Amino acid sequence: MKKSLLLLSLGLFAVTQFAQAGDLTGVISLKGTPPAEKELSPIKDDPNCSVSYPGALPKTKFYVVDASGDLADVVVVLKGISAPSTGASAAPVVMDQKGCLYYPQILAVQTGQKIIVKNSDNCVHNVHTVPKANDSQNLVQMPGGADLTFTFAKPEPFLKFQCDVHPWMFAWVTVVDGPYFAVSGADGKFTIKNVPPGKYTLEATHRKLGTQTAEVEVKADGAAQNFTFEVK
């Protein structure tokens, strides 16, 4: 009886600790006019891919920004927190190949977290990773072929996935050694959930615009930190 009481109080303690962890949120905005995106014109020469685009061809997506200047695809990572990677037990992330493009084009995972690559197209792709710190792989994925699974052991920013059959196909995966990170959405917003209270450095990186950092203090009810990137 005494023992179970002890366990219960320990459990309660854990829950309160957990409840004290707050969400770290923010909005990323872009100032200035980015370079115009380019049409992926080689798609028209590949009947397997052009079939997906009866109208206009898709364009590059380096600066995904809405009318009010909210910037998507910025990877936000909390630094100075000692939290081991939970990647091995985290839910896998899916990356799809559709219309000879990758969806999403920018994503972030933990070390050891599975990335499941699907082929929704009716043609062959090769899924070729071009890492700096991790090991490179180059795998074929036939139409209707089984999903491929990738994991990365070491942290690395913007590790490139590419298809050499369709050289306009590329995506970037940031591998983080811990669970505290997020990628800004189409509305520019990001949320890093359940951050234990404390003082940290928050790092926001855009594929083209580089990195910005901010010192943040997360309280029991969380914290907010915005970033503004500028095109010079």
Added chain:
Amino acid sequence: MNNKYHPALFWFAVLNAVATFLLIGLGGLVTSHEAGMSVPDWPTSYGYNMFALPIKFWTGGAFFEHTHRLLASVVGFLTTILAIWLWLKDSRKWMIWLGIAAFLGVIAQGILGGLRVKLQMDSLGIFHGAVAQTFLVLVCAIALFTSRWWQNSETEKQDSVPRGLRKHIFYVTILIFIQLLIAATMRHQHAGLAISDFPLAHGKIWPDASADAVVRYNAERVETYNVKPITAFQVELQMIHRLVAYTIFLGVAAAFFLARKKLGGRDALTKFAFFWLILLSLQIVLGAATIWKNKAADIATLHVMVGALALLTGALWWLVAARRTRLAV
């Protein structure tokens, strides 16, 4: 030393040389289309026997990579036959050795191409390109040595070519080979254009290659191909490529004027030097167009092929001049 002219052998050697030249063009297309890794397995293709890959998989980048492998097999086959033919029919011992060298070269080149895919080593691509250029010179030299002119020239009176002119051509040819090594290094960075304007470079006579500037170049660039970010090294390498190009052009122009002065305008070697000068002019236009058209694959590949012809012209010029001079004595 007297060797009989075998027309069939000569024309077969020419066929092998033409196939090799086309193979360099196809290899250039693979790299220009960034398609070198589009078929991850080797010597199989997508798990199939290379010669049995269904045509529906010959798409996109894999079309270039796969046809490159097929044509490479053809060149390997032709070169093997050529080596055997030389061994059977050519009475010159050194020609048999050249045939063996070509055979070993084509095997090594095939393995090198396979390793570049299997080991995913971009740097092997540079070596693969350099060996290809050397191999082209070798098989063209074999064709020259089996030609009627080469074998019957002993019976005709030959005009010697001054040593200074031959030396000049030799050094310009070596410089073209060095230029091809620089070019192969540029192409196998897989980084697209490190400098995207010409004749200026990032708006200047000599571009800013500081870390800040390189970050800015990458940020401003909108890549439609899966190229790597550019580096300061690549910016400087392209500038060196430009400077060497101007030097080669002047060297070839000087070669033509020297040949006209020493050999006269009617001499075949003077005309050949004029052809060389035209090639170099075309090559500079193609180099500029490669930049202006943002490294369009067909133009970049033509630039590779004309580069190969420029090397070849210098090498054959020098061989013919050496032969004539030797027989004139």
